[in-house]
Amino acid sequence: MISVEEFAKQADAWFAEHTPREVPFMMPLTFMEVGTDEQFDFLRDWQNKVHAAGFLGAHWPEAYGGGGLTQAHQDVATRAMRKNGAPIMLNAIGIGWAGPLILDTGSEDEKRRYLPGILSADDIWCQGFSEPDNGSDLGNAQLKAVKDGDEYVLNGSKIWTTQGNYAKYMILLARTNMDAPNKYAGLSFFLSPMRIPGVETTKIRKLTGEFGFTQTFFTDARISADCLMGEEGEGWKVAMRTLEYERGARKGEAGGYTISQTNPLEVVDLAKRAIRNGKPALEDPVMRDRLVTQMIEAQAMMANRERAKIAPLVSENPFALPVLSKLQFTEYARVTGELALELEGAQSGYYVGERASREDGYWQRSYLNAFSATIGGGTSQIQRNIIGERVLGLPKTK
Amino acid sequence: MISVEEFAKQADAWFAEHTPREVPFMMPLTFMEVGTDEQFDFLRDWQNKVHAAGFLGAHWPEAYGGGGLTQAHQDVATRAMRKNGAPIMLNAIGIGWAGPLILDTGSEDEKRRYLPGILSADDIWCQGFSEPDNGSDLGNAQLKAVKDGDEYVLNGSKIWTTQGNYAKYMILLARTNMDAPNKYAGLSFFLSPMRIPGVETTKIRKLTGEFGFTQTFFTDARISADCLMGEEGEGWKVAMRTLEYERGARKGEAGGYTISQTNPLEVVDLAKRAIRNGKPALEDPVMRDRLVTQMIEAQAMMANRERAKIAPLVSENPFALPVLSKLQFTEYARVTGELALELEGAQSGYYVGERASREDGYWQRSYLNAFSATIGGGTSQIQRNIIGERVLGLPKTK
Amino acid sequence: MTQHLAKIALTDMQAELRDQAMRFCADKSPIAKVRSLLTDDHGFDAAVWAEMAALGWLGIAIPEDYEGLGLELADLVPVVEAMGKHLMHSPFVSTTLAAQAILAGGSDAQTALWLPKLASGTVATVALFEPTGAWDLNAVEGQTKTFVMDLDASELIVTTVKFEGQTRLALIPRDRITARRETIIDEMKRSYTFEVPDVTESDLMPAKDAVTALERIELVANLLQAAELSGAAMACIDYTVDYLKTRKQFGKVIGAFQALKHPTVDAFVDAEGARSLLYAAATHCEKQGEGEIAVRMANAKAEGALSFAADRSIQFHGGFGFTYDCDAQLYRRKAMFAASQFGDAAFHRARLAELLL
């Protein structure tokens, strides 16, 4: 087996050579921002190329399209991607959620059928947990799956399906038992095909004006009973297990990254260039004060990540820092977006597509997009409940 | 009867002549800030003098110590007090709560017995609604009043009794029925004497280090059954009626003012004199920005008061402005206190009693005292519930 | 010190105009209409514009000598507040700014020629901003103008120019201009950029009145922006409250959660303050010096109120809030764009500090 060091060198060289520069469209920073066919096709090709070169799924078995190496090999390849500023991996749900789940708990047949297409991005996966009426309350999912012989008949709707319009498969949380003792016990988990009669997707337009999500409607859609993952009624357990892969609490991700790490201090670069009221924004002491406030906050987030690694400094509550980071980072991004608008002064009135705008309206769009993170994956309000209850031990809000 | 105009002139002249200037102690701005015997004695004398001159209770019947004039007469006298910057009226609970209630619903005997002493400040009244375990939840009052022949036997404790150590009487909310259908129905209202066996008061020290409140303990204290106001079980109704006098929703206050209206823009005067980091605070653009933010807020509060008088501009919701003013003003005062500390720079480290401090630590004390208003009379959190539920029609938080 | 600027006087006429405008805008600008106009070239309905003209609204602050109603600036406020509340865009503000500029700084001939037209519904606009980003209207440096609202629908553009070293105001007919539409964050509005053509003395307003006219434009623009934003803030809160009253999560109507209820209350308190400051500004706007104080306070507060209300509205609508279909984005974008024009709240506070401290 090739040594990790050697593999790292190869990866670095490969990404240095092949990472595309100067793309004629705005490069999505997260898989949720893929809004046009142009972006989708480009990123699908890119993932395919990375996989073919051996730098995605390097630690997955060769029989399933992987490289047969170790987690350490994949980790250095992922680091090489970041270091070279490579585009994100497109097939995020496949790589981070469905893939690890199948690899971990799937049958041999399921592994052979699904895993290679995940890595090559030939088979795009999407996620069907949220529903229009149960945005924050996943356990209350109401999409019905009724067994009928060898099939389940699906009726209902899922929302916030990223790349739903491109996906071949969906990991689906559905209700198989209306009379279960509690809402969780009635749920089952499916690997459901998307391109079958009775499944339709509608694109959802984001507040930025762009696309990226879909709503998926199921109308008497029939899927094979084989699509069930785990047992009937175990859906909640399987879904929670799946979320743990994504959160890194269980190993198994195919590697690469699906959300480009943004530099929390990029606003400083803007500040150095921005013109406010005809003068450099940094000449304004009020803007300087607000900017430094954000810089301290950014520094605190980075220092939190470092402190989390040092056991004696987190001994009072080892989980506190990981649990609070989502709230802290997403709210930081939103507030920073607001500050950026102020720094830009008059130019903040332009928007994406305006040639007079600064960086094609990057910050205006960035502020609006920030809500995807303060809302998605548990709103900031729910995060505060979680921190208050699980970390501080305060009583549950009912 | 003397004309209102003439009475106004007399009042103005009297207060111009008699309003004490240059007092050798910090003049309390509210009746809750009376913390020393020196302050108490001074203010009791002052109220007595104002009453004797005919400018307090001018509209109450002569038989009860009043002036036998009209509400309009008292209103001009009160305005004259303010205009001349006269000290506050001390006997706040008597003037604003107990007095109007007795005048409105008391028996002839009660009126003759209680009202004159309220006006002259010979009989100080206090209020016994809050309990240590039920600060925000008045309806849950647990102090027991058990009927025993011609008497009630009181056991329990009341807290935040302003001037409890000086008071002769207390308006008391007590539980006479433990088995009532709901918590409110078990309450009764008493005009209870304070200087009887079994009633003891302990001074409460405020976070400023000063005094002003007491806790009152009742241990088998016996009061005459005559002290009951209204019927048994009507205590909540009577208490709510009492609160309405204070909030001005019902007329009846004996006049004068018990809380000196502070000028929300006084922080501007501080800012003009304050030295921060060795330089005038107003040279610092960040301080200027924060100060102007507060000035706009102060202006908004004043404009709200003006708009409240103009029907077409409050037609959507006539109660909104009065209901939100408590939250707005008290939070403004707290935030302004914080800003004042920043404006004072190093000097904010001194405290009341330090000769090197600015105005004897006025702003440090003022910031700490601001919590009496963001907590007392319904915390800011409860105010937000009230506005959300009664004005915006949002569902109740349970 | 500023207490007397908090006094509010509302004339019967203003109360009446307010009722009329609220009814009119509610009727003519339901949300479906607002949305359909997002992709319209001009962003407004010419038929509705004609109705406004027929109601005399375009002449409100134009003297009777020029066929206007001869009312005051204050009388514009309830009308624009209603437009803000119902997200109704039209060239009302652009045309009003042009008219006020001419009234303050035009020659007799210019005034006599244009004011009657504008009072009766001819569309006009003002071109004041340059790519330098300066909010100071006297800082004219080049030929390129940006953020010129409603230019394509206008017959006349009142623009600043540098003429023989002096900042002047010129009246340029639309047909002398080639414009490009700009993409701006507020999709209800229409913004254009153009190169100011060479002008001659005959295009210009008299030199002596340029400063006065620019001050007038800035005052009126800030007053009307406060009105628009204040109206929008109340509507945004109503929209949010409606959702909080009906949406259920975890088996509970979400408005019962204090995490949503309390910030919504804070937004409401802000918005009520903004409205009061708006009417105080309307009352005092004509006062020398103090008018500017009252107007900048109202505008700064209104911008903050709408920004906060709309930011929270997006958040509290959850997933739906992140969609284009949720109206919260319309309100948020409106606040963002307003902040970019004539100075944002921080800019107004800096000016107020100079005026007050």
Added chain:
Amino acid sequence: MTQHLAKIALTDMQAELRDQAMRFCADKSPIAKVRSLLTDDHGFDAAVWAEMAALGWLGIAIPEDYEGLGLELADLVPVVEAMGKHLMHSPFVSTTLAAQAILAGGSDAQTALWLPKLASGTVATVALFEPTGAWDLNAVEGQTKTFVMDLDASELIVTTVKFEGQTRLALIPRDRITARRETIIDEMKRSYTFEVPDVTESDLMPAKDAVTALERIELVANLLQAAELSGAAMACIDYTVDYLKTRKQFGKVIGAFQALKHPTVDAFVDAEGARSLLYAAATHCEKQGEGEIAVRMANAKAEGALSFAADRSIQFHGGFGFTYDCDAQLYRRKAMFAASQFGDAAFHRARLAELLL
């Protein structure tokens, strides 16, 4: 740019000191003791001070040549953090500042005379501030010093003086000074004012090192203040959370109300960030230039975190929060006083802007 300043290194010694100090302070400074010391003349227990000296804490950052432990500034941080957490006042910080001043700027003779004494528990302090309110330690104008901590318990005062037109540092024995105690907002601390007596060259540290020594004092003071405030912030939140978990109103434990829970979470997130910045500052404080950045960030954040946590703690304790008996006021006053010394958060941000932008 500043990312590398977020790295944290914690030595085994620091981890051990932290454990030791947390145990010691918990043991020696229960809240009843803290309260009883509020009215004590010196505000600390001499016996406990002797124990600290015996543990070697006073010598932590003093070289072994002078009978110290020869550790680093970073090793002071866990000790002061523990003191902050348990509201334990002593002249530890005053004495440390005096020692660091002498180490950075004293003559060989001064160093040899005083450092061994200070390392073994002799109390000393620094006198840096004047009634002008300037936080700039070089701005020495008069003879009056204010905010001199623990003076009455000190044998030595290191004070700034103006000497022949230059800012210098002088070492003055206690017995040459007449002091008056000042009333300050933090009742756990002891502050004094005095008139600097006439000094001669023999009282002074060498002129060439004055600037270095003052920079050193400022850096150490800000680092230790960050440690104290950060420790206090965590304790304040624990104190608040305990109340929110037990107090009932309306038949419900009040911590279940989001109106109290969510701001408490925000305070906690702030305080965790402050702690991380504190340890990052400890790691990098000795780096030329960058040390100041890391230290000012930590101090600004810690002051903000404690101020917010304590303000909310008063509020969320309701009526009890308004009493002297509630510990929330102790925390709030600590933050208020800290802000008045060596610059508040806004001051640090202004300095950071100069350093970073």
